[in-house]
Structures are given as C-alpha cells and as structure tokens.
Amino acid sequence: xxxxxxxxxxxxxxxxxxxxxxxxxxxxxxxxxxxxxxxxxxxxxxxxxxxxxxxxxxxxxxxxxxxxxxxxxxxxxxxxxxxxxxxxxxxxxxxxxxxxxxxxxxxxxxxxxxxxxxxxxxxxxxxxxxxxxxxxxxxxxxxxxxxxxxxxxxxxxxxxxxxxxxxxxxxxxxxxxxxxxxxxxxxxxxxxxxxxxxxxxxxxxxxxxxxxxxxxxxxxxxxxxxxxxxxxxxxxxxxxxxxxxxxxxxxxxxxxxxxxxxxxxxxxxxxxxxxxxxxxxxxxxxxxxxxxxxxxxxxxxxxxxxxxxxxxxxxxxxxxxxxxxxxxxxxxxxxxxxxxxxxxxxxxxxxxxxxxxxxxxxxxxxxxxxxxxxxxxxxxxxxxxxxxxxxxxxxxxxxxxxxxxxxxxxxxxxxxxxxxxxxxxxxxxxxxxxxxxxxxxxxxxxxxxxxxxxxxxxxxxxxxxxxxxxxxxxxxxxxxxxxxxxxxxxxxxxxxxxxxxxxxxxxxxxxxxxxxxxxxxxxxxxxxxxxxxxxxxxxxxxxxxxxxxxxxxxxxxxxxxxxxxxxxxxxxxxxxxxxxxxxxxxxxxxxxxxxxxxxxxxxxxxxxxxxxxxxxxxxxxxxxxxxxxxxxxxxxxxxxxxxxxxxxxxxxxxxxxxxxxxxxxxxxxxxxxxxxxxxxxxxxxxxxxxxxxxxxxxxxxxxxxxxxxxxxxxxxxxxxxxxxxxxxxxxxxxxxxxxxxxxxxxxxxxxxxxxxxxxxxxxxxxxxxxxxxxxxxxxxxxxxxxxxxxxxxxxxxxxxxxxxxxxxxxxxxxxxxxxxxxxxxxxxxxxxxxxxxxxxxxxxxxxxxxxxxxxxxxxxxxxxxxxxxxxxxxxxx
Numbered sequence: 095x096x097x098x099x100x101x102x103x104x105x106x107x108x109x110x111x112x113x114x115x116x117x118x119x120x121x122x123x124x125x126x127x128x129x130x131x132x133x134x135x136x137x138x139x140x141x142x143x144x145x146x147x148x149x150x151x152x153x154x155x156x157x158x159x160x161x162x163x164x165x166x167x168x169x170x171x172x173x174x175x176x177x178x179x180x181x182x183x184x185x186x187x188x189x190x191x192x193x194x195x196x197x198x199x200x201x202x203x204x205x206x207x208x209x210x211x212x213x214x215x216x217x218x219x220x221x222x223x224x225x226x227x228x229x230x231x232x233x234x235x236x237x238x239x240x241x242x243x244x245x246x247x248x249x250x251x252x253x254x255x256x257x258x259x260x261x262x263x264x265x266x267x268x269x270x271x272x273x274x275x276x277x278x279x280x281x282x283x284x285x286x287x288x289x290x291x292x293x294x295x296x297x298x299x300x301x302x303x304x305x306x307x308x309x310x311x312x313x314x315x316x317x318x319x320x321x322x323x324x325x326x327x328x329x330x331x332x333x334x335x336x337x338x339x340x341x342x343x344x345x346x347x348x349x350x351x352x353x354x355x356x357x358x359x360x361x362x363x364x365x366x367x368x369x370x371x372x373x374x375x376x377x378x379x380x381x382x383x384x385x386x387x388x389x390x391x392x393x394x395x396x397x398x399x400x401x402x403x404x405x406x407x408x409x410x411x412x413x414x415x416x417x418x419x420x421x422x423x424x425x426x427x428x429x430x431x432x433x434x435x436x437x438x439x440x441x442x443x444x445x446x447x448x449x450x451x452x453x454x455x456x457x458x459x460x461x462x463x464x465x466x467x468x469x470x471x472x473x474x475x476x477x478x479x480x481x482x483x484x485x486x487x488x489x490x491x492x493x494x495x496x497x498x499x500x501x502x503x504x505x506x507x508x509x510x511x512x513x514x515x516x517x518x519x520x521x522x523x524x525x526x527x528x529x530x531x532x533x534x535x536x537x538x539x540x541x542x543x544x545x546x547x548x549x550x551x552x553x554x555x556x557x558x559x560x561x562x563x564x565x566x567x568x569x570x571x572x573x574x575x576x577x578x579x580x581x582x583x584x585x586x587x588x589x590x591x592x593x594x595x596x597x598x599x600x601x602x603x604x605x606x607x608x609x610x611x612x613x614x615x616x617x618x619x620x621x622x623x624x625x626x627x628x629x630x631x632x633x634x635x636x637x638x639x640x641x642x643x644x645x646x647x648x649x650x651x652x653x654x655x656x657x658x659x660x661x662x663x664x665x666x667x668x669x670x671x672x673x674x675x676x677x678x679x680x681x682x683x684x685x686x687x688x689x690x691x692x693x694x695x696x697x698x699x700x701x702x703x704x705x706x707x708x709x710x711x712x713x714x715x716x717x718x719x720x721x722x723x724x725x726x727x728x729x730x731x732x733x734x735x736x737x738x739x740x741x742x743x744x745x746x747x748x749x750x751x752x753x754x755x756x757x758x759x760x761x762x763x764x765x766x767x768x769x770x771x772x773x774x775x776x777x778x779x780x781x782x783x784x785x786x787x788x789x790x791x792x793x794x795x796x797x798x799x800x801x802x803x804x805x806x807x808x809x810x811x812x813x814x815x816x817x818x819x820x821x822x823x824x825x826x827x828x829x830x831x832x833x834x835x836x837x838x839x840x841x842x843x844x845x846x847x848x849x850x851x852x853x854x855x856x857x858x859x860x861x862x863x864x865x866x867x868x869x870x871x872x873x874x875x876x877x878x879x880x881x882x883x884x885x886x887x888x889x890x891x892x893x894x895x896x897x898x899x900x901x902x903x904x905x906x907x908x909x910x911x912x913x914x915x916x917x918x919x920x921x922x923x924x925x926x927x928x929x930x931x932x933x934x935x936x937x938x939x940x941x942x943x944x945x946x947x948x949x950x951x952x953x954x955x956x957x958x959x960x961x962x963x964x965x966x967x968x969x970x971x
Contacts, residue, residue: 121232123243125199127257130161131168131192132276141187150184153177161194163255168192197274199257205230207247207379208388211259213274213372221536221588222351224619225375225392248378261376263342269378270336270344279354279366280374282346288336289756289766290358292345294329294618294653295630295646297321301638303784304769305645307334307358315353316566316587316616322642323669324634327566330354330587331619331653333389334363337382337756339763345385349373351587351618368583381760383750386652390748393654394623398741399697400558400609401877402481403627403657404734405434405852406727409702410712411665412439415464416471422713423480429715431724432731432850435481437561437613437700442484446491446527449519453528456490456497458548472556479851483559483613484552488535488567488593489518491528496548505540506531507574507582516574524569532570536585537577541596542603549597550604559611560597565590566616590616598624607879613659620654627657627697634669635681635703640688641784645769647695648754656744656751659696662688663712665704683786685718686828691782693730694830695752695772697737722828729804729832731850733774735841735859735872740775742873742887755779759796764815768794777838777870778803780830783821790818791831799836799927801863806925806951808864809833836927837866839892844921853877857919858905858959862894864927865901869893875911886911899971906964920956920965934970943967 135151135158142150153175162168172188173180202210204227236244241252249262258273270284290307298310300322314330332348334356348354354367379385390396408426413419419436426433440446444454444461454461460468472482490497490506497515500506506515515531534540549560567589576585585592594612601610610625617626630646633639643660650658663685664670672680692699701712714723743749750757751774756765758773765771771781771794779800781793794816800809809817819831834840840861843850854874875887890907905920926932932952937943945954952969959965 121204121235122200122202123252125201125252125254125257127197127199127274128163128255129196130163130194131165131189132159132161132194133157133188133192134159137191138188141191145184145187147184149177161256165189194276197257199252199259199274201250201252201259203232203235203243203245203250204375205232206234206245207377209248209250209259209261209376211272211280211374211376213257213280216371218349218371218373219584221584222349222370224351224591225347225349226394227392229391261344261378263378265342267341269342270346270376272374272376274372275364275366277366278350278369278372279364280372282363282365284336284361286338286341287361288338288341290334290336290363291649292331292333292335292652293356293649294331295326295650296328297326297630297639297642297646299642300636301641301784303641303645303782305648306769307356309360310358312356312358314356316590316618318566318568318615318631322634322639323636323671324639324664324666325632326639326643327615327628327631329616329618329628329650331617331650331655333393333619333653335382335385335652337760337766339756339761339766342378342380343382343385343760344379345377345382345389347375347377347389349375352583353587382652382757383760386750387748390654393620395745395748396622396654396656396741397609397625398738398745398875398882399611399625399627399657400481401734401738401854402434402479402558402852403611403698404737404741405432405731406699406701406714407435407437407481407483408433408713409437409700410439410705410710411703412441412705414441414708416466418708422716425715426713429720429724430848431713431715431727432852433480434852435483435558435698436475437483437485437702439485440487440563448527449522449525449529451491451493451529453491453530454494455487455527456530457494458486458496458552469555476556479853481558482556483561483611484557485561485563486549487527487564488533488589489527489564489569490530490533492517492530494530497530500533500540501531503539503543505534505537505543507534507571507576509571510573510575516571518569518571520571532567532574534576535589535592535596536580538596538599540577541592541599545596545600546604549600553601553606553608558608559613561613562590562593562597563615565593565614587618590614591618591621594621594624594626607881609878609880617655622654622656627659628655629659629661629700631661632665632704633661635664635667635684636669636671637684637687637784637786639664639669640684640691644691644782644784647752648769648772651750651752656741657697658752659698659700660688660692661702662692662696662699663701663703663717664688665702667703667710680786682718685714686722687784687788689714689718689723690726690828690830691784693726694774694780694832695782699727699730719828721825725827726829728845728850729829731845731852732842733778733840734852735843735855735874736775736778738877739841739871739873742882743775743871749775751775755794755796762796765794765796777835777840779833779835781819782830788821790820792816792818793831793833795833796835799864800833801836801838801925801927803832803834803840803861803863804829806861806863806923808925808927808950834861834863834925836864837868837894838863839868839870839894841870841872841892854915856915857921858890859921860892860923862903862922862924864925865894865896867895874914876913881911885909888914901969903967903969904964905959907959907961916961918959920954920959922952922954922967924952924954924969926950926952930971932969932971935967936970937965937967939965
C-alpha cells in the first residue's frame with residue numbers, strides 16, 4: 095500500500111524556480127505524526143471467530159493494510175464493506191484492534207546529498223554503527239516551509255500526517271519516498287523504474303545471471319543455505335542501490351543488522367527487520383558510481399591484497415599430507431602452470447571426527463605426523479614463490495586444553511545457567527566437527543588472546559593469510575550469552591566482523607609489517623577495511639550455480655566487496671546432476687568454463703573441492719581442458735600489473751575493480767538489462783557464459799571503438815553495436831572474449847622462458863588500443879608489506895594525447911619502495927586500429943628508440959627509462 099503525500103504545489107514551484115526567501119535551519123528536525131487506524135487479517139480472523147461473525151473476514155479483506163487518519167474515514171470504510179448494519183459492539187472491537195499510535199520522525203541532513211531518516215524512538219545500537227559519517231559535511235541547508243528544505247543537491251518534504259519523507263533531486267524530479275511501517279521497517283516508493291542491486295548475496299534462482307532484486311524478495315541474514323546441489327552464503331550488507339539511465343540514482347543503507355526482509359514489488363519496496371531501529375541513510379547522486387564511492391568512504395576502503403593473491407592458489411578439502419600436496423604442485427610445474435600459493439583445509443591441524451569431544455577442531459596446531467617440520471616446509475615453498483593460507487574456525491572441542499583455557503577465562507559463548515562454555519549443539523546433530531563450544535569474538539580480549547597464542551606463531555612461521563570458515567556462524571546455541579550479556583541475535587550478523595577485526599587488530603598490536611589478508615565465508619558492512627575477501631561458500635559443481643554466483647558478484651561489489659571468489663569447479667561434485675558416460679565430459683566442461691571466468695574475475699584464482707575420498711581432482715592440469723585452462727591462467731598473469739594497479743585505485747579512491755557494463759556506461763539505457771557483461775576497471779570488458787555446450791556469446795558494445803585484447807584487432811561491423819563472438823579459438827581452446835575500449839592503456843606482464851609470475855616485472859610493458867586522450871596510473875610496491883600505506887610505492891603516470899597528425903605517449907614515475915627495479919626498459923604494443931602509417935617516432939629520452947609497424951600493430955622499444963623526469967614518445971603519421 096502506498097501512502098499518499100500532500101504536495102505543496104505553489105511552494106514547490108517557488109523552490110524549483112529559485113525562491114530566495116529562505117531561512118537557515120539546524121541539521122536535525124523532529125516530528126510526531128497523526129494516530130491512524132489499520133486492520134490486519136489476523137485480528138479480524140480472531141474477532142470473527144470470537145463473535146461468530148464469519149462474514150467479517152471476507153467482507154473486510156480489501157481494507158487490510160490500509161491506513162486511515164480519521165475515525166470518520168475508518169468507520170465509513172467498514173460500513174461500506176459490510177452487507178449489514180455496523181453494530182456499536184462490533185465497531186468498538188474493530189476500532190480497539192486497529193488503532194496505530196502516531197509515528198515519530200527524526201530527520202537529519204548529513205551532507206548535501208545525504209539524509210538520515212529514523213522512525214520511532216529506538217536508537218541504533220552502538221555496535222551496529224559501522225559507517226563513519228564524520229567525513230561528510232553539509233555545505234548548505236535552507237528551510238523553504240514548515241515541512242520542506244533544500245540543499246544544493248536535494249529538495250526534501252515531510253508529509254505531516256503520515257511522516258512520509260519525499261526526496262527530490264536538484265532538478266525537481268522525485269527520487270523516492272520513504273514512509274514508516276507499522277512495525278520495525280519502512281516502505282520506499284518511487285515513480286520511476288529503477289534497477290536494484292546490492293544487499294550482499296543471496297542465491298535464489300539457479301542459472302540466472304541477473305542479480306537484480308527487482309520483483310524478488312531478499313531474505314537477509316547471515317547463514318548457509320542449500321542451493322542447487324551445494325550450499326551457498328546468504329550475507330547481509332544492507333546497502334541498496336537504485337540505478338536508472340534517465341533519473342538520479344540513489345543508495346539506501348538500513349542502519350540495522352538484525353535479520354531483515356526486503357520485498358520488491360514494482361515501484362514499491364517493503365522492508366522489515368526482525369527487531370531494532372528503523373534508521374535509513376539515503377544518498378542521491380547522478381550516477382551509481384558516485385554513490386558507491388561515497389559508500390566506500392563511509393564503510394572503509396579495501397586494503398591492497400598481497401600481490402601473490404592475484405595469482406592462482408591451489409586448494410581442496412583436503413591435502414592429507416605434504417606428499418599429496420607436493421604431487422599436485424609437481425604436475426602443475428611440469429605442465430607449466432604458474433601458481434602462487436596453497437590453501438590448507440582443516441587437515442593441517444589433524445582431521446576432525448563428528449560429535450567427538452577430543453576432535454582436533456580448535457587446536458590450530460600442526461599435525462606433525464602428516465605435516466612434519468612445517469617451519470622448514472613453509473620456508474622452502476616461499477623460496478619457490480609459493481605462499482600458504484591456513485583455515486581456522488571458531489569451534490573448539492571440549493576435550494582440548496584450548497577449550498579449558500578459553501572457558502576458564504570466560505572467552506567462549508556461555509551457557510546462561512552455568513556461565514560455562516555453551517555446547518554448540520546441545521541436542522546433537524550437526525556436530526560434524528566434534529563436540530564443544532564457540533569462541534566469543536565479540537569480546538575484544540578474546541581476539542588479542544587467541545591471536546597471540548595461536549595465530550601469531552603461524553604468521554611468524556610464514557603463513558600469508560587466514561581462511562575464516564563457518565563464520566555465519568554456521569552452528570550456534572540459540573540460548574548462549576556473549577560479551578556484555580548479549581543474546582545471540584545481538585551478535586549473529588556481526589560475528590564474522592568481530593573475528594576479522596580481531597585478526598586485523600592482532601597485526602596492528604604486534605607491529606607485523608606483513609599485510610593482513612583473510613578469505614571469509616561471511617561478514618557485513620566494512621569488512622574490506624580489515625583486508626578481507628569473500629567467497630560464495632560450498633557451491634555445487636554445476637554451471638547454473640556459477641551463473642547465479644556471477645550475478646551475486648555484482649551485488650557484492652556494490653556492497654563494498656571487491657574481492658569475491660568461488661570454489662572453482664564447485665565444492666560439491668554431486669551437484670553436477672549428470673550420471674553415466676556423460677558425467678566426465680560434463681564435469682570437464684563445467685570446470686573449464688568456471689576456470690576461464692575465475693581467471694578474469696576471482697581474487698584469488700582458487701580451485702577447490704571436497705576430496706576426502708582422494709578420488710577427485712581440482713588442479714587445472716588434471717581436470718577440464720588443460721590447454722584452455724593454461725591459456726586462461728596465462729591471461730590472468732598477463733594482466734596482473736593492471737589488476738594490481740586497480741587494487742591501489744580501489745584503496746585510494748574507492749573505485750570498483752569488477753563491475754557490470756552499465757556501471758561504467760550508465761547513460762546508455764540499452765546496457766541495463768545486459769547482465770552477462772562485466773568490466774575490469776574502466777578499460778577492459780568481457781562477456782561471460784555459464785552454460786553447458788555454449789559455443790558463442792552475443793556481445794553488446796557500448797558506444798565507441800573496441801579492440802580484441804588478445805590480438806589487438808579493432809572490432810568491425812559494429813553498426814548495430816552487437817556481435818556474436820566464438821568461445822573457442824582457432825586451436826579449439828575455450829576462452830571468454832576480452833575487449834579494450836578505444837584509448838585503453840593496459841600495463842601487462844610477459845612470460846619469461848614460458849613461465850609466468852605475479853612478481854613486479856623488471857620492465858614496463860604496455861598495450862595501447864587506438865587513439866584517444868587517456869591516462870592510467872601504474873602502481874607498484876613490494877607486494878608484501880604495509881609500507882605502501884606510508885607512501886612506499888611507485889606510481890607511473892602513463893598518458894596519451896592525440897593531435898591532427900601525431901600522438902604522444904608520456905611516462906613519468908614518482909616514488910620508491912624497497913626492492914624495486916632500478917633500471918627499466920619500455921616496450922609498447924600499440925594497436926592502431928586503422929590504416930594509419932606511422933612515418934616517424936621520436937623521443938626526448940637519451941637512449942635510442944626502436945620501432946616497427948606490422949599492419950595495424952605498432953611495436954616500440956626504449957632500452958632504458960630515465961629514473962627522473964618525464965619521457966615522451968611522439969608518433970607522427
């Protein structure tokens with residue numbers, strides 16, 4: 095039901111016409127609305143049964159949910175619906191049940207484009223205030239009437255009866271209207287057709303690449319849910335975006351981390367939280383990109399991951415011993431697959447046994463029988479350029495000394511009766527990991543204690559990252575109490591946030607210069623500022639699950655998570671859904687397509703599967719099409735300099751790394767329904783596929799010229815701006831298309847003797863596509879430490895300028911970091927994109943420049959870039 099808002103036509107005309115008769119007001123306004131009457135079905139049903147008037151339920155059904163702001167209107171509506179006279183007794187009962195107390199509204203103007211709306215008296219709990227609003231400033235606020243205000247960006251009006259808040263942009267177009275609901279929640283209405291994204295992740299429809307919430311219901315709360323032959327994460331990050339090619343865009347943050355439900359019904363959204371405050375922060379901007387940057391400013395920009403995390407990391411559940419892991423590393427090396435690390439599942443501390451108090455869950459101590467001398471092994475792997483990430487969980491078996499120590503200090507979730515560690519599963523069932531309690535991460539003392547005792551020795555050993563598994567939390571005791579005597583629902587959706595924050599804080603407290611990096615299965619607003627990435631959990635091995643994952647990646651990006659990955663090939667192989675002689679072919683194709691997608695869009699590239707039987711393969715040289723996998727991984731390593739620079743841009747400015755094409759080309763209305771195309775930064779675009787037997791894909795090209803990234807060839811026949819692209823190259827290898835826009839500047843790596851590496855290249859190699867005025871900043875650092883936070887990095891500004899008969903390429907590097915290459919050559923592959931004949935190339939560098947043109951490809955080499963100053967290369971036509 096949409097409440098009607100009173101419009102002040104004459105006054106609004108004056109506002110939009112530039113009325114200057116304004117009054118400066120405070121930034122916060124308070125209002126009390128009018129009591130109303132509203133019938134609901136449950137009350138009428140009970141009353142009809144009590145008074146034995148069964149016709150009431152059907153007769154009054156059209157009135158359910160409608161609000162009436164006078165008793166006269168309420169009584170008249172009831173009388174109209176009844177087919178008989180309304181008795182005083184019946185009306186008295188209906189009126190008593192229908193009275194709704196007047197709402198209270200707090201309206202705060204936070205910034206010129208940002209408004210905080212709170213219905214009711216309840217305040218947001220301190221621990222749920224995860225946005226830092228201190229950076230926002232309000233430059234102007236004018237009161238235009240008793241219920242209307244204007245900033246430089248917004249015009250805001252309050253309807254005094256309903257307390258609905260109408261928000262218009264500075265052009266006078268309505269963006270949306272926020273109204274109080276009868277319980278913990280609100281309704282949002284707009285007169286326009288917006289495309290809705292954000293809100294974390296929830297897997298709903300298998301095979302659907304479209305992650306938009308339009309016409310869906312988002313059931314929000316951190317948990318694992320069975321989905322399509324596997325189990326995927328439902329993660330609530332309560333930031334919603336409405337995007338439109340013709341209207342101002344908006345973002346809406348619900349400052350409430352309890353479980354919630356978001357119903358999207360056309361132009362109306364109904365939101366209801368299980369409890370807590372109805373506080374909404376609304377931001378308005380011309381483009382979604384601006385809103386996302388603002389949200390990143392408020393929630394925290396991501397740390398730059400270690401450079402190795404942009405490569406491939408091999409993982410499975412799990413390696414039983416060093417020998418099993420070594421055998422897979424050996425064949426990857428023999429088959430010329432680059433690899434940057436291994437991810438160790440829970441076998442590293444000794445396997446677990448169900449409902450067993452002596453299970454090793456929670457020991458976080460190496461099983462030295464199967465993994466002897468881990469210190470030496472980690473050091474040896476490091477010499478080979480292979481890092482290690484270890485899994486950890488929050489559960490501790492009660493037979494372990496660790497349980498006793500935690501319980502003695504009160505560091506476990508507590509039984510409300512005894513104050514001792516609460517049994518996670520007091521009624522049995524679900525305790526596949528053992529039997530015991532759960533660490534209470536909401537207690538800050540716990541984080542420091544556990545980090546110093548268990549995690550710091552592993553970091554000192556050389557472990558590069560932390561895999562926080564089961565962090566929804568997956569299993570918990572509903573009756574347990576937590577730090578400060580909190581109930582479970584107070585901390586549930588914050589549980590993994592506290593855990594990740596504790597890891598980050600442990601690095602800070604111990605002055606560790608290694609970058610913190612976590613791979614998490616759950617979280618909420620702002621975990622990226624701790625160095626956390628996320629993956630979509632124990633997904634089924636089928637392409638219809640991958641398709642849904644692809645759609646959820648967009649939602650996660652808009653929710654602040656740039657680094658979102660998957661179990662490549664699927665965790666649950668039973669989810670393949672194919673049996674008999676076709677099973678292996680289906681599995682190979684599923685893996686090949688998945689690996690191609692993840693090689694472009696996952697951080698890290700991480701094959702993973704359940705392999706307790708030691709009968710399954712997950713390394714890309716052992717499953718799928720080997721040549722396709724190797725070539726797709728080579729492409730990933732080739733563009734790591736570009737990706738790593740984007741990671742710095744994300745950290746510095748809140749820029750997105752992986753976004754839908756409409757995010758970058760928001761003015762093109764034809765792109766909003768294109769969900770299978772994604773950008774990498776703002777210069778590369780791919781079209782993704784997740785469908786068995788797919789042979790080609792249709793690509794819709796945004797306006798402008800585009801180039802094939804692999805060949806440098808300019809795309810032709812684009813008058814209709816679409817083209818069907820083959821997914822198999824001339825060697826029958828599967829690959830997703832990758833295109834560079836006109837003027838793109840892409841720093842790349844080259845393989846050395848057929849071997850790829852994630853390390854900083856010794857020289858600078860650029861791919862440039864076509865002619866346009868453009869610039870890109872290549873950012874490099876030591877790739878390992880936090881020194882970049884203190885300025886230890888090199889930024890190379892690369893600029894192209896185009897004139898009538900010439901073009902210039904300028905390169906200037908500033909900054910230093912320890913271990914950086916001191917002398918660098920430059921190599922440029924410039925895709926000219928036209929019948930352009932280069933007649934002369936010159937440079938201000940002292941070293942000789944060499945070049946050659948082959949068709950529309952130009953190759954330029956400079957033996958050495960000077961350490962200081964700007965180098966300019968000029969092309970004459």
